[in-house]
Structure formats: structure tokens, C-alpha cells
Amino acid sequence: MGQLWADMIRGYLGEIAVKIFIKNNWKVEVFLDHEKGSLQDYLPMDIHEVLLPNGQRQTPKIKISIKATKWNRIWLDIPGDQFNHSDIHILVKVGVGRDHLFAFFKEISVFKDKILPVGEKIGALTHSDSETLFNELPSFQPIPAYIFGFIRKNDAFKKLPYEGKKGRKNYNITGWKGPISPGDLDEIKKREKAPGKIEFEGIRKFSHNQGYLFNAGNLLWGKKDWDEVIEEIKSF
Known part of the structure; x- marks a missing residue:
């Protein structure tokens, strides 16, 4: 039960962290929406509205997805075709545990x-x-959050966009930027001549082998990058 709660609340807190981040740095008020709705309506867009200077609220043209992960994780993992449903994907780590x-x-x-x-x-x-x-019982403490950065859907990606290091037996993937498909790890195993396992840094393996994958170091995070996103959020 504690783990289920942690997983659910982590997602909400990740979205709130982005909302605060935007408000504190660009004085732009965005609104989230956690009401019940269809998956088609809510999957692509975590930022549903922006407050206009005239006090009205408007839905932004771009669709932003916010993914929250555990504090010790470094991966933005987007399974299936979800990557193409949003224009921008933001990764946040949130320090929520089972306690x-x-x-x-x-x-x-x-x-x-x-x-x-x-x-x-x-x-x-x-x-x-x-x-x-x-x-x-553990006492309630302030919950830390860190926004790694984001990736754009329309960026150019190449096949097998990995980085890593080979050990004595296994090959450890430390970076990835783009699509991942069935058979990719087998191809890496051949390329790197690794007799053992092909594993990902910090997590070993993912629950799927089809979608998009990014490590935190390959995300956009500079002020200029964020300035461009904020201008797009404010455009209608």
C-alpha cells in the first residue's frame, strides 16, 4: 500500500514542482488538472491551462507531459507510442518513499x-x-524535487543512440537519446562483443523494449531552452 501511494503521489508532486518552477522563474501561472477523464484526453497534456494577462485561462497550443521518477533514478522512460502524443516531455525526480x-x-x-x-x-x-x-512512526518532512530538463518530440534522433562502458563481462548503458526497439540490446551485445548482460545504469532493465528513452544528461535544461518553452506555453 505504501509503495502504491508513493508511486501515485510522486506523479502529482512532480507536476506541482513544474508548476512552481514556472511561476517562480517566469511569473507565469499554469494550471494542472487531476479530474477524472478519458486516457485520450489526459495522457498527452499535464499543463491544461495558462493564466492570461486579462485574467482569463486559455489552453496552450503545445502539449506538455510531466514524468516524475524516484529520487535515485536518471531515466525518462516513455513506452509505446506515448512519446508522439505530447510536444514536450519533462523529467522530474521527487523524494517520496514508501514511508x-x-x-x-x-x-x-x-x-x-x-x-x-x-x-x-x-x-x-x-x-x-x-x-x-x-x-x-516516521515524521512528515518537506519533500525535495529536482527538475532534470525536457526533450522535444520533434528533435532529430538516430538509431541505437546509446553510450556506455564495458566491464569484464557485462555492458552498462549509461546514456540513451531516442527510440528503443525490440532487438536493440541484442545488437549492442554484438557490437560491443559483450559476453554477459546488457544493462542500464541504476535500473538494469525496463519493463518494455519499445518506445523512447533518455538519460537525464541528454535532456535540455539551459535557461535559453526553458525560455523558448515558456514562450510556447504562452502562445495560443
Whole structure:
């Protein structure tokens, strides 16, 4: 349960981090939309509206997708045909772990006011037990977020756009910029004459072999790059 919560909340917090980043650096107010809707409506676009100078809200012409990943990850992994559904893909890492749910429940007194008193009432816990359990729960802390950068859908990509290093037996892929297809890792294995496994830095393997893949170092992140994106967001 804690892991499911962490995965879900990480996505929301990644979007909020981008919203704050844009507001703080360019004074542009963007709006997210987490209401229920069809996959076709919501998959391509995480930034749904922009606040105009006249106070009205308008849907931007470009579609921006925001992908949040774990704090120790470096990959923007876009399976299937999702890459072509958005114009710009942003990667954010968010420091949310499995303990976040329990820390949140502790912060809003779910354990102290509801769960632990029930345990005492039915005789499963003493008051001393409840206090010990409550004090051992993790406390809610500020959640860090870091925006790596973004990639454009219309950038030029080449086949097998990888970087890496060969060990004694295995080959470790440290960089990738573009499409990944079935058979690519077999081709790398032949090219690099690696007798062992072909693995990706920090994650070893992905759950798919068809889509687009980028390491954080291959994303656009400079001020000029972001300035161009913000101007496009403001265009209608």
C-alpha cells in the first residue's frame, strides 16, 4: 500500500514542482488538472491551462507531459507510442518513499485519533504501546524535487543512440537519446562483443523494449531552452 501511494503521489508532486518552477522563474501561472477523464484526453497534456494577462485561462497550443521518477533514478522512460502524443516531455525526480504515506497519516493524526485508540479499546494495545508505536512512526518532512530538463518530440534522433562502458563481462548503458526497439540490446551485445548482460545504469532493465528513452544528461535544461518553452506555453 505504501509503495502504491508513493508511486501515485510522486506523479502529482512532480507536476506541482513544474508548476512552481514556472511561476517562480517566469511569473507565469499554469494550471494542472487531476479530474477524472478519458486516457485520450489526459495522457498527452499535464499543463491544461495558462493564466492570461486579462485574467482569463486559455489552453496552450503545445502539449506538455510531466514524468516524475524516484529520487535515485536518471531515466525518462516513455513506452509505446506515448512519446508522439505530447510536444514536450519533462523529467522530474521527487523524494517520496514508501514511508511517506505513514508519515502523512501521522501528520494529520489518523493514527493518534483513530487507529491506535481502537487498538486500546479492544485490548490489543496498552496506552504505553500506543505511545511507543506513534513515536516510532516516521515524521512528515518537506519533500525535495529536482527538475532534470525536457526533450522535444520533434528533435532529430538516430538509431541505437546509446553510450556506455564495458566491464569484464557485462555492458552498462549509461546514456540513451531516442527510440528503443525490440532487438536493440541484442545488437549492442554484438557490437560491443559483450559476453554477459546488457544493462542500464541504476535500473538494469525496463519493463518494455519499445518506445523512447533518455538519460537525464541528454535532456535540455539551459535557461535559453526553458525560455523558448515558456514562450510556447504562452502562445495560443
